[in-house]
Amino acid sequence: MGMTRMLLECSLSDKLCVIQEKQYEVIIVPTFLVTIFLILLGVILWLFIREQRTQQHRPGPRDTAPVPPSRDLSWEAAGHGGNVALPLKETSVENFLGATPDLAKLQVPREQLSEVVEQICNGSYGPILRANMNTEDASKSKSVILKALKEPAGLHEVQDFLGRIQFHQYLGKHKNLVQLEGCCTEKLPLYMVLEDVVHGDLLNFLWTCRRDVMTMDGLLYDLTEKQVYHIGKQVLLALEFLQDKHLFHGDVAARNILIQSDLTAKLCGLGLAYEVYTRGAISSTQTIPLKWLAPERLLLRPAGIRADVWSFGILLYEMVTLGAPPYPEVPPASILQHLQKRKIMKRPSSCTRTMYGIMKSCWRWHEAGRPSPRELRLRLEVAIKTADDKAVLQVPELVVPELYAAVAGIRVESLFYNYSML
Numbered sequence: 496m497g498m499t500r501m502l503l504e505c506s507l508s509d510k511l512c513v514i515q516e517k518q519y520e521v522i523i524v525p526t527f528l529v530t531i532f533l534i535l536l537g538v539i540l541w542l543f544i545r546e547q548r549t550q551q552h553r554p555g556p557r558d559t560a561p562v563p564p565s566r567d568l569s570w571e572a573a574g575h576g577g578n579v580a581l582p583l584k585e586t587s588v589e590n591f592l593g594a595t596p597d598l599a600k601l602q603v604p605r606e607q608l609s610e611v612v613e614q615i616c617n618g619s620y621g622p623i624l625r626a627n628m629n630t631e632d633a634s635k636s637k638s639v640i641l642k643a644l645k646e647p648a649g650l651h652e653v654q655d656f657l658g659r660i661q662f663h664q665y666l667g668k669h670k671n672l673v674q675l676e677g678c679c680t681e682k683l684p685l686y687m688v689l690e691d692v693v694h695g696d697l698l699n700f701l702w703t704c705r706r707d708v709m710t711m712d713g714l715l716y717d718l719t720e721k722q723v724y725h726i727g728k729q730v731l732l733a734l735e736f737l738q739d740k741h742l743f744h745g746d747v748a749a750r751n752i753l754i755q756s757d758l759t760a761k762l763c764g765l766g767l768a769y770e771v772y773t774r775g776a777i778s779s780t781q782t783i784p785l786k787w788l789a790p791e792r793l794l795l796r797p798a799g800i801r802a803d804v805w806s807f808g809i810l811l812y813e814m815v816t817l818g819a820p821p822y823p824e825v826p827p828a829s830i831l832q833h834l835q836k837r838k839i840m841k842r843p844s845s846c847t848r849t850m851y852g853i854m855k856s857c858w859r860w861h862e863a864g865r866p867s868p869r870e871l872r873l874r875l876e877v878a879i880k881t882a883d884d885k886a887v888l889q890v891p892e893l894v895v896p897e898l899y900a901a902v903a904g905i906r907v908e909s910l911f912y913n914y915s916m917l
């Protein structure tokens with residue numbers, strides 16, 4: 496009723512009154528809001544400028560950090576080389592080292608590394624060098640291996656290299672793994688310092704055993720069945736050690752085993768084990784020679800220590816044939832089809848039935864059917880007792896490394912350092 500009355504009583508002047516009320520809302524309120532906004536903006540700008548000025552006058556590690564003498568990594572970050580993944584402010588080696596205080600304990604003073612004797616080869620990070628290192632006893636120096644990070648290196652590579660050193664530290668000591676002696680990472684170039692396993696890799700040793708070389712630097716270039724088991728057992732101990740740490744090696748092969756004059760074997764090439772450590776699996780695109788790989792690896796399925804056991808079977812074959820390439824009649828690219836037909840290598844003439852039985856157990860298609868490194872080691876320990884320690888393994892043909900590389904499916908540059916020098 497009231498509403499009707501209002502409308503009826505509504506005059507022209509009343510309407511004007513309503514319009515005036517609306518003008519008040521439309522003009523005054525926005526003006527008020529804009530003013531508040533401008534005041535807030537002014538305050539924020541003032542705070543920001545004040546912070547900037549304070550930072551310019553504050554001494555801080557970022558500004559005062561000494562530039563690494565040999566090369567400033569920020570040079571790379573500007574796009575002049577390597578992979579650049581981190582912002583400029585994180586580019587000095589000191590910052591990386593700041594994040595890895597454990598490495599401080601491992602530092603070897605550079606002046607202790609007196610001279611580089613030779614370059615052994617190019618490894619996955621860069622040159623692998625043999626150098627002399629002065630010990631606490633000033634009159635004595637010892638030979639060490641330096642794995643250098645190639646330059647120019649990207650930030651990601653520096654991080655990876657430092658991580659690799661920490662991985663060695665995490666693994667700790669094992670008689671059958673190459674030992675880390677220390678590192679030089681306080682400035683570029685970065686070095687990993689490893690014990691020198693003077694006689695080099697087992698593949699070159701096996702090839703040399705084919706030659707008429709009797710002994711060199713205390714190493715007897717003769718191999719018997721018993722010694723094959725002896726070397727194999729040590730590799731299995733290294734694999735057991737990795738397995739206890741929930742790791743596996745990923746590239747077990749004669750080329751990745753170093754040998755000392757007393758036939759102590761040391762597993763090297765721990766690049767893939769490092770991947771398993773950091774990522775839980777092998778994810779790299781790094782090409783591993785296919786003929787050493789278990790079917791699950793070739794099929795890109797998840798793999799573990801039993802894939803190493805498969806490769807261990809190939810290693811036994813390598814030893815007993817004095818370094819012949821596996822599956823000589825199969826092109827490397829056809830190996831998966833070959834295995835899918837459930838074909839394995841025949842027994843080499845130099846291989847006893849006992850040893851061939853062990854190889855065959857390693858080459859069972861399903862990984863669950865293969866023995867564990869420990870079970871395998873126990874089998875080897877039994878076999879050693881009756882193994883021949885007199886008859887020296889002999890293969891009359893010498894190896895032509897280029898031919899070997901083609902049949903084995905390996906890059907020839909990664910192979911024949913020692914052998915070519917003889």
Ligand SMILES: Nc1ncnc2c1ncn2[C@@H]1O[C@H](COP(=O)(O)OP(=O)(O)OP(=O)(O)O)[C@@H](O)[C@H]1O
Binds near residue numbers: 618640673691767912
């Ligand atoms: N401690 C060592 N003593 C003697 N020779 C070594 C030593 N370490 C490596 N080498 C030599 O360098 C070669 C390559 O070594 P290795 O496979 O460890 O290097 P890499 O390419 O850096 O591999 P990864 O990154 O997988 O460790 C070996 O076959 C061996 O000839």
